[in-house]
Amino acid sequence: MKVTVVGAGAVGASCAEYIAIKNFASEVVLLDIKEGYAEGKAMDLMQTASLNAFDTRVIGTTGDYTKTADSDICVITSGIPRKPGMTREELIGINAGIVKDVSSNLVKHSPNTTIIVVSNPMDTMTYLVHKTTNLPKNRIIGMGGALDSARFKFRLAEALGAPISDVDGMVIGGHSDKGMVPLTRLATRNSVPVTEFISEDRLNQVKEDTKVGGATLTKLLGTSAWYAPGAAVSGLVQAIACDQKKIFPCSTLLDGEYGLNDLCIGVPVVLGRDGIEKIVDIELTDAEKDHLNESAEGVKKTNGLLEL
DSSP: OEEEEEOOSHHHHHHHHHHHHHTOOSEEEEEESSTTHHHHHHHHHHTTHHHHTOOOEEEEEESOGGGGTTOSEEEEOOSOOOOTTOOGGGGHHHHHHHHHHHHHHHHHHOTTOEEEEOSSSHHHHHHHHHHHSOOOGGGEEEOHHHHHHHHHHHHHHHHHTOOGGGEEOOEEEOSSTTTEEEOGGGOEETTEEGGGTSOHHHHHHHHHHHHTHHHHHHHHHSSOOOHHHHHHHHHHHHHHHTTOOEEEEEEEEEESGGGOEEEEEEEEEEEETTEEEEEOOOOOOHHHHHHHHHHHHHHHHHHTTOOO
């Protein structure tokens, strides 16, 4: 199993680290445009192999896509990160050109790969990859919902005063501060609805804290977060590589599901060897449908800024 991660910055390096540590891939290729940067990150990671007991080979390259040839899965993290006060949508001008160039080079050398998009604005960048490559729709995946759901579960556990392993919850919709739709109605603690444990006001606060989860970290860190995005990516990669048939909310191209067409947005999907093997069409309340439709309108507006 060969995995390529494009972009050796904090997010990309975290992706490579978590994938390597899980020890399911034979090789991880880390690619960056900055001379020597990916090579240095790869060497640093390899020097942890004996300490962290993994045998995955991590190599780095400066812009040489031939090193990525025949990758089973490719992850695109490249692009400029958010700064405090910036929205994900403000990154579209620069990142669209980068993602288009990167995805073209990846598919040229790995025509049967599955691509996972991390670059922001993530739903629109996922849509761009659909429009500019010949990959089938099941092999293009946006990471956002997996990360948003992890942040939702963190906030739920915090509010419940419970271990996070007790908590389950899901976020659908766009990967943006206004577009996320945390499904509080379906959130549980050991299969018991969380509404049995916390008030409606506290649950609404959890929802709002989840929606600004990325912005909160950007303000604290001065740039985008990296540990949780890297872990989210590694979870998706492992589900595909190991054919786990796990359900994650991911940004996928919809063709009538949830009443939406011709856009990528976060919905629950089954991930396995063939990438997105099934879109799970769960029953939403009228309010949840309204929030998802509002989110979709926001994504479409951002998509309209693309030069296809």
